[in-house]
Amino acid sequence: MSDLAMTALGATDLHVSRLGFGCSTIASLTTRHSAAEVRATLLAAVDAGVNFFDTADVYGQGDSERLLGSLFAGRRERVVIATKAGMLLAHSQQAIRVAKPLLQPLLRRWSAGHERSARARRASERQCFDPAYLRRRVEQSLRRLRTDRLDLLLLHSPPLDVAQHEEVLTLLQRLRHNGTVREFGVSAAELSHARQWAAWPGLTCLQLPLTPAPVARDGQPSLPAATLELLADLSARGIGVIAREVFGGGLSATDHAARSGALRAVLGAEGVSVALAGMGCRAHLRDNLSAFAEASLAGSQR
Secondary structure, three states: OOOOOEEEOOOOOOEEEOEEEEOOOOOOOOOOOOHHHHHHHHHHHHHHOOOEEEOOOOHHHHHHHHHHHHHOOOOHHHOEEEEEEOEEOOHHHHHHHHHHHHHHHHHHHOHHHHHHHHHHHHHHOEEOOOHHHHHHHHHHHHHHHOOOOEEEEEEEOOOHHHHHOHHHHHHHHHHHHOOOEEEEEEEOOOHHHHHHHHOOOOOOEEEEEOOOEOOOOOOOOEOOHHHHHHHHHHHHOOOEEEEEOOOOOOOOOOOHHHHHHHHHHHHOOOOEEEEEEEOOOHHHHHHHHHHHHHHHHHHHHO
16 A cells, blocks of 8 residues: 555546545534534545545535535545435434534533434434435435536445345436446445345445454454455455445544554455545544555555
8 A cells, every 4th residue: 555545446437545534424413623624624635635535415414415515616526425325314303404503512512412412313314215215315415516426326224125126226227327426336234235235236336344353363453354255255346345434433543553553454455445534623634644654654564
């Protein structure tokens, strides 16, 4: 690996930075940073070579897509944006968007409010993979992102029985055929679902939870042998892999050794194109860039 090296996403013609920007919280109710700081962080990421941004239609009640759309309207050729569809936005979440400017300052001062808000959001989550609903959500995402084509559309954590719904696959294939999306894939709810989704005709990308075990025999984080075998199989099929949950939610932003070790384990695995990291402020961005640089240096010396 080299600093923010670019790579093809599987067998597609999408070229992405190996470190990707996870956008799940950049416009959420519980974000701890000002809108100005988030915008500055996104722009600094692009300047640093990050070009892959992962969002979803429901992130921040749609405001994550709106922010990316407004910020990158004049830089569209410099970025690759993946978005997701399949979640239902509860009425309570729609109401939160209206009240968000008033609620955010209060939550920043109320530490327990972040977890309570997250629990409430998870409890309200519902899904719908009806083709008509998915098409509407794609059209709305296009408007929010201010674009006429989605780089990558992922189904958002669908249950496995959706794989049996031919009309869903037909819709995705039609969207690609008519140029509405460049590529489509699945953000799998579980790693164990990967092989079944990989069998979908035309699927070119999977987003998977890949959290390395903290310590291997050589003292470095590692992925299980079965996971490495799975990733190699996906690579042989030309399916690009986007890794999420690389840090497992338990690593300090300043624990460079642990974070760089996790990145090295994931990005060193055959078939993994990009690893996602959340970056709410420029300090987090610098920490992740530093961890990536350390992972790259260690990887080149092995």
